[in-house]
Amino acid sequence: MGKxxxxxWEKIDxxxxxxxxxxxxxxxxxxxxxxxxxxxxxxxxxxxxTDGLLKVDVDALLNLNLIDDIxxxxxxxxxxxxxxxxxxxxxxxPLLIDEQKLIxxxxxxxxxxxxxxxxxxxxxxxxxxxxxxxxxxxxxDKFGPVIKEKVEKFGCQVIGQAICSDDKAMIxxxxxxxxxxxxxxICCTGGMSVDPDDVTPTAIKESxxxxxxxxxxxxxxxxxxxxxxKDIPIMGIPGCAMYNKTTVFDVILPRVLIDEKLTKLDIxxxxxxxxxxxxxxxxxxxxxxxxx
Numbered sequence: 001m002g003k004x005x006x007x008x009w010e011k012i013d014x015x016x017x018x019x020x021x022x023x024x025x026x027x028x029x030x031x032x033x034x035x036x037x038x039x040x041x042x043x044x045x046x047x048x049x050t051d052g053l054l055k056v057d058v059d060a061l062l063n064l065n066l067i068d069d070i071x072x073x074x075x076x077x078x079x080x081x082x083x084x085x086x087x088x089x090x091x092x093x094p095l096l097i098d099e100q101k102l103i104x105x106x107x108x109x110x111x112x113x114x115x116x117x118x119x120x121x122x123x124x125x126x127x128x129x130x131x132x133x134x135x136x137x138x139x140x141d142k143f144g145p146v147i148k149e150k151v152e153k154f155g156c157q158v159i160g161q162a163i164c165s166d167d168k169a170m171i172x173x174x175x176x177x178x179x180x181x182x183x184x185x186i187c188c189t190g191g192m193s194v195d196p197d198d199v200t201p202t203a204i205k206e207s208x209x210x211x212x213x214x215x216x217x218x219x220x221x222x223x224x225x226x227x228x229x230k231d232i233p234i235m236g237i238p239g240c241a242m243y244n245k246t247t248v249f250d251v252i253l254p255r256v257l258i259d260e261k262l263t264k265l266d267i268x269x270x271x272x273x274x275x276x277x278x279x280x281x282x283x284x285x286x287x288x289x290x291x292x
């Protein structure tokens with residue numbers, strides 16, 4: 001082995017071996033839909049056992065890592081993961097750790113689980129496309145196919161698409177008709193800008209939905225709208241989603257598909273990191289875009 005000395009470990013009261021400590025930390029912090037690597041040199045990896053959205057309790061993670069000699073490292077919160085992806089790893093720094101530090105870790109974490117993978121819940125999706133230019137067939141709708149492709153990647157079913165003119169009543173009625181048909185997510189495309197005939201936000205409001213936000217600090221996607229009709233999310237999707245590879249829609253959709261009811265605070269937090277670099281080759285979600 002090339003070593004000068006051979007050391008033998010003997011159990012000492014009050015000190016915990018790194019492997020045993022790693023198991024304690026794993027049991028303390030790991031939540032749903034995870035499997036684990038074998039322990040190696042006091043380290044255990046957390047691995048997603050399903051496709052889903054990674055949820056990390058960021059505050060609890062910070063407080064845990066503030067304890068000397070304890071490490072838990074994760075991917076970013078709200079990371080879209082595939083089955084088999086390593087999402088976190090934990091270990092202790094020394095070979096032997098003071099048992100009191102593990103007790104402190106339990107007090108910090110309490111009954112929370114810091115790392116979870118939440119399975120997506122595919123929804124019945126309706127698309128409401130607005131604009132006189134499409135309604136009167138002056139141009140071909142390119143929005144619908146983009147939205148359809150993106151939601152179907154998550155197992156969603158598109159139950160219909162309504163093409164509406166720039167008429168508030170027609171848009172409002174289309175939204176409510178789809179709700180009556182059992183739509184669980186409504187995506188409104190077009191009419192989200194600032195021109196006088198961009199009436200989609202008003203129509204969404206008049207449909208009876210509660211507006212969470214009209215505007216998001218995410219580029220591309222600043223004109224995004226999120227509303228809820230009871231528990232049914234309604235998204236107003238700006239034109240950038242038609243021609244940009246990754247936009248606000250790709251950021252918010254996965255969270256909606258785990259039945260997370262988003263607030264305005266959830267949206268505005270994206271201001272830090274919400275600027276897409278528009279890379280020539282898009283690697284999202286494995287990049288710095290919209291990580292909170």
